Amino acid sequence: MAFSIFNLLGGLFSNDIAIDLGTANTLVYVKGKGILVREPSVVAIRKSDRKVQAIGYDARQMVGKTHSDIHTIRPMRDGVIDDDDIAEEMIRAFIKKVSRNRLTRPRVIICVPSGVTKAEKRIINDSAEHAGAREVYLIAEPMAAALGVGLPVDQPIGSMVIDIGGGTTEIAVISLSGIVTDTSVRTGGDEMDEVIVQYMRRNYNLLIGERTAEEIKCRIGSATPLKEELKMVAKGRDLIAGIPKAVEISSVEIREALAEPVSAIVDAVKLSLEKTPPELAADIRDRGIIVTGGGALLKGLAVRLREETSLPVNLAEDPLTCVVRGTGIVLDDMERFGKVLMRK
Ligand SMILES: Nc1ncnc2c1ncn2[C@@H]1O[C@H](COP(=O)(O)OP(=O)(O)O)[C@@H](O)[C@H]1O
Ligand SMILES: [Mg+2]
CATH class of the missing domain: 3.30.420.40 (ATPase, nucleotide binding domain)
Structure with missing residues (x-):
C-alpha cells in the first residue's frame, strides 16, 4: 500500500521528458503536459570567449544578422554532432527550460539520427546527465517517427x-x-535552401540569405507542377551593383532549382x-x-x-511533431515500448 502511494506521488511529481534533437528544430515533450519546447536547434556564441549568447528562437533571429564577434551555430547540422560543447549547452538549456521541479530528477529519452556514432551517443548521454537527468535513453529517429504516426511497430508487419x-x-x-x-x-531541407541561394545568384546575380531561401521554399517551392503556379518577391543584394534589390520569381523556377x-x-x-x-x-x-x-x-x-x-x-x-510525439509514447509506456530503445 505504502509502496503504491509512493509510486503514485512519484508519478505526479516526475517530470520525465522526451526530446527530439533535430538538425533544424528541437522539441521537448513533458509527461502529462505535452510539447513544451519547440525551437530552432541554433546557438549564438561570442567568438572571443565562446560564451553562449542565445539559444533557440532568440539565436535563430540572429542568423545572417550578427556582427563579427557573434557566431550562430547549428550544432546538429548534418544529422551528427558538429560541435560537442555547443551541442551540450543546447541540450542542457532545453532540459533546464522544462525542469521546474528540482526535487525529482527526470528520466529523459532523446531521439537521435539512427546513424549516430558511439562517441556521439556518449556526448548526448553525458550532456543530459549533466543537465540533471536521472536516467537517459536513446531512440532512433525513424522508430520514433513511426510510433508518432501510429504505425504498429511491435507487430510482424512491415x-x-x-x-x-x-x-x-x-x-x-x-x-x-x-x-x-x-x-x-x-x-534535406537545408540543401533545398542552398540550391535556391545558388539559383538566385546564378540567374539574377542576387545574393539572398539562408532564411530568405527557406521562406521561398516554404511559400512557393514544389516537387510537381502546381494547379496554379505561384509568384513572390525575393529580396537580397545585387552582386554587381552591391545594393539591395528585389526580384519576382515563380514556382516554376524554384521547382527547377529544387530538382536535384x-x-x-x-x-x-x-x-x-x-x-x-x-x-x-x-x-x-x-x-x-x-x-x-x-x-x-x-x-x-x-x-x-x-x-x-x-x-x-x-x-x-x-x-513536424511526429518524432517527439513518438518518443513521448515510449516515455508514457516504457513497459510496452522499452524494447524499441537504442543500445548505448
Ligand atoms: N512548408 C514547408 N515546405 C517545405 N519545407 C518545409 C516546410 N516547413 C518546414 N520545412 C522544412 O523542414 C525542415 C525542418 O524539418 P524538421 O523535421 O524540424 O527537421 P529536423 O528533424 O532535422 O530538425 C527545414 O528545412 C524547413 O525549412
Ligand atoms: Mg527530425
Missing part, C-alpha cells in the same frame, strides 16, 4: 517511414520493434525499396509509405513519391 528533416532524409522499414533497413542521405535534391530523395526511396525483404515489401505495397519531417511539407512531394514508386504515399499529420 512499415516504411520517410523522415525529411533539415540535414538528412531517413528512410526506414520497421517490423517487430526493430529497424529492418535504414537508408540515410544527407539531403528532390531527385536525390526520390532515388534514395527507390534504393531503399530495392533493399527491402520481399515479405515486408508486400506489406508496404498494401499499406503504403508515410512521409514525415518538415521537408515532407514541400508542395507536391508526396504526390511525386507516389508517381515515382507507384505505391500509396501519405503525408503524416503534423509532420
Whole structure:
C-alpha cells in the first residue's frame, strides 16, 4: 500500500521528458503536459570567449544578422554532432527550460539520427546527465517517427517511414520493434535552401540569405507542377551593383532549382525499396509509405513519391511533431515500448 502511494506521488511529481534533437528544430515533450519546447536547434556564441549568447528562437533571429564577434551555430547540422560543447549547452538549456521541479530528477529519452556514432551517443548521454537527468535513453529517429504516426511497430508487419528533416532524409522499414533497413542521405531541407541561394545568384546575380531561401521554399517551392503556379518577391543584394534589390520569381523556377535534391530523395526511396525483404515489401505495397519531417511539407512531394514508386504515399499529420510525439509514447509506456530503445 505504502509502496503504491509512493509510486503514485512519484508519478505526479516526475517530470520525465522526451526530446527530439533535430538538425533544424528541437522539441521537448513533458509527461502529462505535452510539447513544451519547440525551437530552432541554433546557438549564438561570442567568438572571443565562446560564451553562449542565445539559444533557440532568440539565436535563430540572429542568423545572417550578427556582427563579427557573434557566431550562430547549428550544432546538429548534418544529422551528427558538429560541435560537442555547443551541442551540450543546447541540450542542457532545453532540459533546464522544462525542469521546474528540482526535487525529482527526470528520466529523459532523446531521439537521435539512427546513424549516430558511439562517441556521439556518449556526448548526448553525458550532456543530459549533466543537465540533471536521472536516467537517459536513446531512440532512433525513424522508430520514433513511426510510433508518432501510429504505425504498429511491435507487430510482424512491415512499415516504411520517410523522415525529411533539415540535414538528412531517413528512410526506414520497421517490423517487430526493430529497424529492418535504414537508408540515410544527407539531403534535406537545408540543401533545398542552398540550391535556391545558388539559383538566385546564378540567374539574377542576387545574393539572398539562408532564411530568405527557406521562406521561398516554404511559400512557393514544389516537387510537381502546381494547379496554379505561384509568384513572390525575393529580396537580397545585387552582386554587381552591391545594393539591395528585389526580384519576382515563380514556382516554376524554384521547382527547377529544387530538382536535384528532390531527385536525390526520390532515388534514395527507390534504393531503399530495392533493399527491402520481399515479405515486408508486400506489406508496404498494401499499406503504403508515410512521409514525415518538415521537408515532407514541400508542395507536391508526396504526390511525386507516389508517381515515382507507384505505391500509396501519405503525408503524416503534423509532420513536424511526429518524432517527439513518438518518443513521448515510449516515455508514457516504457513497459510496452522499452524494447524499441537504442543500445548505448
Ligand atoms: N512548408 C514547408 N515546405 C517545405 N519545407 C518545409 C516546410 N516547413 C518546414 N520545412 C522544412 O523542414 C525542415 C525542418 O524539418 P524538421 O523535421 O524540424 O527537421 P529536423 O528533424 O532535422 O530538425 C527545414 O528545412 C524547413 O525549412
Ligand atoms: Mg527530425
